[in-house]
Amino acid sequence: MNAIDSYVRPIGAGALAVGLAMLGGCAAAPSDAPETSANAEGAAATETLPRRFPVESLDMPADVIVADPQVNATRSAYFGDLHVHTTYSFDAFAFGTVATPDDAYRFAQGEAIEHPAGFEVKLRAPLDFYAVTDHAQFLGGVEAAADPSTDFSRLPHVQGLHNMNARENRTVDGLVERVTTFRGFIPQTRAGVADGSIDLEMVNRIARNAWADIVAAAQRHYRPGSFTTFVAYEYTSSSNDRGNLHRNVIFRDADTLPAIPFSRFHSQNPEGLWDWMDTLRAQGIEALAIPHNSNGSNGQMFKMEDWAGDPLDDNYAQQRIRNEPLVEVTQIKGTSETHPALSPNDEWADFELMPYRVGTSLPSEPSGSYAREALLNGLTLEDRGIVNAYQFGFVGASDNHTAAAPLDEETYFGKVGILDSRGDLRGSVPLEPEVAELVAAAGRLRVEEIDGRQYAAGGYETWSASGLTGVWAEENTRDALYRAFRRKETFATSGPRMTVRLFGGYDFEESMLTQADMLTQAYSTGVSMGGELLAEDGEVPTLIVWATRDPESAPLERLQIVKGWTVDGEHHEQVFDVACSDGGTVDPSTHRCPDNGASVDLSDCSITTGVGAGELKTVWRDPDFSSEHRAFYYARALENPTCRWSTWDAVRVGAPLRPDLKPTLQERVWSSPIWYVPAEN
Numbered sequence: 257m258n259a260i261d262s263y264v265r266p267i268g269a270g271a272l273a274v275g276l277a278m279l280g281g282c283a284a285a286p287s288d289a290p291e292t293s294a295n296a297e298g299a300a301a302t303e304t305l306p307r308r309f310p311v312e313s314l315d316m317p318a319d320v321i322v323a324d325p326q327v328n329a330t331r332s333a334y335f336g337d338l339h340v341h342t343t344y345s346f347d348a349f350a351f352g353t354v355a356t357p358d359d360a361y362r363f364a365q366g367e368a369i370e371h372p373a374g375f376e377v378k379l380r381a382p383l384d385f386y387a388v389t390d391h392a393q394f395l396g397g398v399e400a401a402a403d404p405s406t407d408f409s410r411l412p413h414v415q416g417l418h419n420m421n422a423r424e425n426r427t428v429d430g431l432v433e434r435v436t437t438f439r440g441f442i443p444q445t446r447a448g449v450a451d452g453s454i455d456l457e458m459v460n461r462i463a464r465n466a467w468a469d470i471v472a473a474a475q476r477h478y479r480p481g482s483f484t485t486f487v488a489y490e491y492t493s494s495s496n497d498r499g500n501l502h503r504n505v506i507f508r509d510a511d512t513l514p515a516i517p518f519s520r521f522h523s524q525n526p527e528g529l530w531d532w533m534d535t536l537r538a539q540g541i542e543a544l545a546i547p548h549n550s551n552g553s554n555g556q557m558f559k560m561e562d563w564a565g566d567p568l569d570d571n572y573a574q575q576r577i578r579n580e581p582l583v584e585v586t587q588i589k590g591t592s593e594t595h596p597a598l599s600p601n602d603e604w605a606d607f608e609l610m611p612y613r614v615g616t617s618l619p620s621e622p623s624g625s626y627a628r629e630a631l632l633n634g635l636t637l638e639d640r641g642i643v644n645a646y647q648f649g650f651v652g653a654s655d656n657h658t659a660a661a662p663l664d665e666e667t668y669f670g671k672v673g674i675l676d677s678r679g680d681l682r683g684s685v686p687l688e689p690e691v692a693e694l695v696a697a698a699g700r701l702r703v704e705e706i707d708g709r710q711y712a713a714g715g716y717e718t719w720s721a722s723g724l725t726g727v728w729a730e731e732n733t734r735d736a737l738y739r740a741f742r743r744k745e746t747f748a749t750s751g752p753r754m755t756v757r758l759f760g761g762y763d764f765e766e767s768m769l770t771q772a773d774m775l776t777q778a779y780s781t782g783v784s785m786g787g788e789l790l791a792e793d794g795e796v797p798t799l800i801v802w803a804t805r806d807p808e809s810a811p812l813e814r815l816q817i818v819k820g821w822t823v824d825g826e827h828h829e830q831v832f833d834v835a836c837s838d839g840g841t842v843d844p845s846t847h848r849c850p851d852n853g854a855s856v857d858l859s860d861c862s863i864t865t866g867v868g869a870g871e872l873k874t875v876w877r878d879p880d881f882s883s884e885h886r887a888f889y890y891a892r893a894l895e896n897p898t899c900r901w902s903t904w905d906a907v908r909v910g911a912p913l914r915p916d917l918k919p920t921l922q923e924r925v926w927s928s929p930i931w932y933v934p935a936e937n
Contacts, residue, residue: 320508320542321742327730330775331745333755334727334737336385337364337661338488339504339548339587339653344390344466345490348657349398350438351673352426355659357388357473363660365483372426372673377660380808381753383724384732385484388470388659389504391492392519396466397459398441407458413444426674428681428694434674435698464516475510480733487513491529491545493520499556500549500614501526503580504653505533508542508738525563527572530579544741546651548584551592552614555624558646560633568637573645582741585627585748585926586652586723588662588671589614593926594628602818602831604894608720608750608921617702617714628820628829631929635822635886649744649786649928650890652723661724663751665921666861668721668901675700676716679905683717684914686710707915717917721901722750726925728757728784744786744928752809754925757802758891760789760932764798766875774800785890785928791935796881799930801834802873803893809923810895811868813837814849817876821887831892834876837869844879854896856920861899861907868896884934891927898923 323331341348342357352372355363363369364386368378400406401414402421409418416437419425448454467489474485487510493501503526507513518532526545533543550557562572585593590610599605613620623629627650634646654661655671662669670676679685686709687695695712696703704713711717726747729740740746747756757775761782768774778800783789789797805812815835821828833842836849843850854864872893897920899907906913913919 317542319739321739323739323743324730324736327736329730330779331728331730331740334384334484334729334732335724335749335753336383336387336484336727337654337656338385338387338389338486338506338546338651338725339490339584339655340386340388340659340661341390341490341655341657342388342659343399344396344470345657346391346394346398346441348390348673349402349421350434350441351657351675352421352434353658353673354421357390357470357659358476360388360659361386361473361477361483361485365477369660371658371660371669371677372421373428373677374426375669377658377662377669379661380664382483383661385486385727385737387486387488387504387506388473389488389490390466390470392463392489392517393492393521394442394445395463395489395517395519397445397462398438399466400462401441406462408462411448411454413440413448417441428674428678428691431674431694432697435700460516467516471510471513478510478734481731484732484734484737486734486738489517491517491519491526493524493526494614495554495556497554497556498613498616498618499554499620500552501547501556502549502614503529503545503547504584505529505543505545506738506741509734512539512541514541527563527575530575533579534575542738544582545580546582546584547580548587548653548655549589549592549610549614550583550625550627550630551590551595551610552612552620553625554613554618555621558624558626558630558633560637568642568645570643573637573643576645577643577647581648581744582651582746583627583630583648584653585650586720586750587655588719588722589655590718590720591722591750592625592627594626595622597622598626598629599829602829604831604892604922604924607924608718608722610715610718610720612715612718628818629827631888632820632822632827632829635820635888636825636827638886639822639825647931649741649746650748650926651725651741651746652748652750653725654723662721663724665721665751665899665901666904668904670716671719672716676719679902679909679911681712681716682719682902682905683712684902684905684917685909685911687712707912709912711914717902717914720750724749724751724753726753726755743784745784747785747925747927749925750923752806752895752923752925754806754809754812754893754895754923755804756891756893756925756927757800758785758889758927758930759783759800760787760797760889760930761800762792762795762798764800764875768800769873769875783930785930788931788933790933791883793935796877797889797932799876799878799889800874801876801891802871803891803925804871805869805895810854810863810898811837811870812872813852813854813868813894813896813922815872815874816892816894818890818892819878819880819887821882821885823885830880832876835872835874837872838867852896856897856899858899858903858913858919859907861904863896863898886934887932888929889932890929893925895923897921
């Protein structure tokens with residue numbers, strides 16, 4: 257029996273042992289149902305919902321999706337991060353992180369916490385929600401190995417990890433030893449479990465205890481109405497060619513949960529994760545998974561075939577979209593909206609791209625790795641009479657490994673603790689000779705000579721100070737936010753707290769923009785982001801698009817609609833500027849706004865004042881609309897240019913700007929799409 261294919265059924269609390277044993281050969285089939293920490297009451301009866309919600313995702317109770325019309329019917333914007341690692345993640349601990357889930361939630365609520373390198377980090381303003389998503393694989397394992405009082409720490413292959421994060425050991429000088437010692441932990445632990453030299457129950461017990469603390473921390477910090485926590489974790493898998501297949505699993509509630517998370521040990525195949533989630537859902541345990549870093553998947557995340565290599569069919573598509581209604585399109589390890597090779601006519605496609613497979617310096621194939629192409633592939637499936645597997649909304653996140661989200665370019669402090677805690681280590685300023693030797697010896701990065709100076713290269717310099725999830729919800733509670741996730745009324749930002757609204761309909765008029773009840777009209781007569789707009793005979797869709805700036809960031813430069821459509825399965829896309837700052841008007845021949853003249857002084861990162869908009873709002877009609885073609889529309893708003901974090905690093909220490917890095921960027925916000933559905937023939 258092939259270990260990869262032997263997930264078959266979801267696995268419960270005792271399954272980590274079974275999953276690990278599978279790596280060495282055949283194993284008995286796991287039990288039919290996952291072990292849970294409380295008895296489930298069962299799912300509520302499914303109700304019939306309006307067609308405006310994609311039918312593929314509706315095999316679940318209606319109250320998991322539908323907004324409550326009795327509470328804040330026009331909804332408010334809430335900002336949060338659904339991708340956060342603490343001391344329980346094997347890699348975060350190896351990077352020097354000792355911050356706990358409690359520390360993560362204190363940080364999200366505005367408190368300062370200590371970075372692994374010893375300095376304090378703090379948000380400029382509290383967030384509305386946060387989710388600790390530690391890796392299920394080896395959950396708590398490296399922390400336990402480093403603690404000399406544990407049974408696990410007595411194993412021969414972890415002796416070098418003892419006290420690795422004692423304060424005196426959390427130094428850059430210890431980088432080589434830290435990386436070298438940690439490198440052997442995963443393969444040696446796997447081998448020990450497979451040959452029986454490591455007690456499986458000991459590994460399970462460590463994971464269960466860490467999971468229990470993660471759940472308890474979420475419960476301790478949940479303050480309905482003011483701050484929301486989600487119980488969550490990361491499923492960390494990859495294809496055999498090291499293409500990234502990671503997902504964050506977000507649970508709706510915390511009252512009834514699996515006793516241990518499903519991990520790569522249970523199945524390398526994400527379809528096994530979906531099987532497990534479906535079984536949990538049948539017991540009343542509702543969750544969704546969010547793929548991330550598709551940019552580093554080497555074309556594996558959004559393939560047009562399943563794990564076995566067969567073409568996608570309705571069963572696959574329905575299961576995928578039921579379990580994965582959202583995709584993370586921006587985070588520290590790059591942006592996954594689109595790529596210049598896939599969108600050559602989009603002048604803004606080259607935004608914060610991380611070109612490698614995650615955790616490697618191997619190039620990642622763009623096709624199959626970016627969200628816009630996946631949305632187009634979903635339309636192609638529908639053209640073939642197959643359910644759309646890629647009808648997802650957008651979110652952003654940080655994927656920080658320090659419990660703290662580094663969201664601002666000016667104060668960016670990296671992702672991987674000690675390893676990128678300084679500008680020279682993350683490649684923005686030149687390395688001193690002794691540090692260059694240290695970086696080269698550690699082997700995690702390479703050292704390159706650029707313009708006669710040595711720089712760290714091979715990954716960190718391509719990372720980004722990003723990002724956040726925005727949600728339009730009735731209130732700041734788990735229930736309301738989760739329902740917004742499910743109906744895809746979400747948006748992603750590259751860090752600043754911009755907002756964007758998008759509605760589709762047929763009766764929207766320009767005069768609505770100044771009416772006090774515009775939102776009420778838009779919700780009652782149209783569909784919001786994440787929904788479907790059905791064809792109406794002879795009618796051309798109209799979109800209400802509205803973006804507002806972050807008062808603590810730069811003004812807005814332009815507001816755009818990104819359209820994708822298919823003609824007999826062939827992909828087409830077009831970016832339309834729809835509203836311009838500073839009184840500019842869109843050129844109808846190019847669909848572009850004029851340059852508003854905003855610039856950046858690279859000597860001190862000051863920006864042009866008095867230019868740009870606080871908000872951009874319009875009603876837009878598609879000039880190239882065809883009622884016969886499936887299409888999606890999403891909004892994208894761009895700020896005026898500002899300094900990239902790497903430029904801020906150089907300016908602060910008076911170093912030259914690294915010539916192969918872009919000195920500025922345009923922060924942005926993306927709405928989830930609206931899908932136009934042609935009439936059936």
